[in-house]
Amino acid sequence: MANFREPVAVIGLGRFGIAVALELTRGGTEVLAIDNRPDIAQRLSGQLGQIMVADTTDLDALVEVGVADFGKVVVAIGSDMQASILTTSLLSELEIPDIWAKALSQEHARILKRVGAHHVAMPENDMGMRIAHLVSDQMLDYVEIDQDWVLVKTRPPKELCGVLLDEARLRKRGIAVVSVKPEGASAFRHLDSETYLSYGDEVVIAGTNSDVDKFVKRV
Numbered sequence: 001m002a003n004f005r006e007p008v009a010v011i012g013l014g015r016f017g018i019a020v021a022l023e024l025t026r027g028g029t030e031v032l033a034i035d036n037r038p039d040i041a042q043r044l045s046g047q048l049g050q051i052m053v054a055d056t057t058d059l060d061a062l063v064e065v066g067v068a069d070f071g072k073v074v075v076a077i078g079s080d081m082q083a084s085i086l087t088t089s090l091l092s093e094l095e096i097p098d099i100w101a102k103a104l105s106q107e108h109a110r111i112l113k114r115v116g117a118h119h120v121a122m123p124e125n126d127m128g129m130r131i132a133h134l135v136s137d138q139m140l141d142y143v144e145i146d147q148d149w150v151l152v153k154t155r156p157p158k159e160l161c162g163v164l165l166d167e168a169r170l171r172k173r174g175i176a177v178v179s180v181k182p183e184g185a186s187a188f189r190h191l192d193s194e195t196y197l198s199y200g201d202e203v204v205i206a207g208t209n210s211d212v213d214k215f216v217k218r219v
Helices: 013-027 039-042 059-064 079-091 107-115 123-136 209-216
Strands: 008-011 031-035 048-055 072-075 098-102 120-121 139-146 149-154 174-183 203-209
Touching: 008 013, 013 031, 031 120, 059 079, 072 079, 072 149, 079 098, 079 107, 098 107, 149 209, 203 209
Parallel strands: 008 031, 008 072, 031 048, 072 098, 098 120
Antiparallel strands: 139 149, 149 203, 174 203
C-alpha cells in the first residue's frame, strides 16, 4: 500500500522556512515553497521541487499559486510581523484546515492565534529555554511537550540505583520513567518489571516542570 503524505505549503524561505521545507522534502512530503524574493527562489531551485514567487499578503496571489488547495500550510515568515499576521489571516479566510505559524514573541503568537493559526511555534524562544535547562541543570536533553509537561534525558539519582523501578514508586512523585539506556549500551530500551538503574545509565523521564526539576536536583 502506498505511503501517502499530504502535501504542505511553506510560506517564507528564511532559515526556519528552508529547514522545514527541506526536512519535509527529505521525508517524502510534496512541498510547495513560496517566497516574495526571486533571488531566494532561484537559489533554492535545485533543492526544492516546486518554488513560487508571490506576495502572500495578497489573497488573489495565494489563490493563483494554488495555496487554497492545500490542507496544511506553514507560515514561516521571519522578521516581517505584519506580513506574517496578514498571510495567516488570509489563509484562515481561505479556510485552510491546518495552519502552522512561526511567532517572534508571545504577543505575536497571541495575534496569530486570534487571526486563525491552529498551531504557533516560537523556535528561538523554545531553543533558548532548552539551552537554559541544559546549562543550569543535570539534564542531558530537554523537550517541552505541552505547556507544563516535559520529556527529559538525565541520569538517575543515587538513591534509585540498584532499586527495582516497580519498588521506587516514582509515580507518587509525579515522574514516569519512559525508557532507559544502560551504561555502555548503544540504544534506549523499554522498561519491564525487572528493570533497575545504575548511576551510569541514562533515563528519559516525563512529568511537569516542577516535578522533573525536583527529580533532576537529586542527581
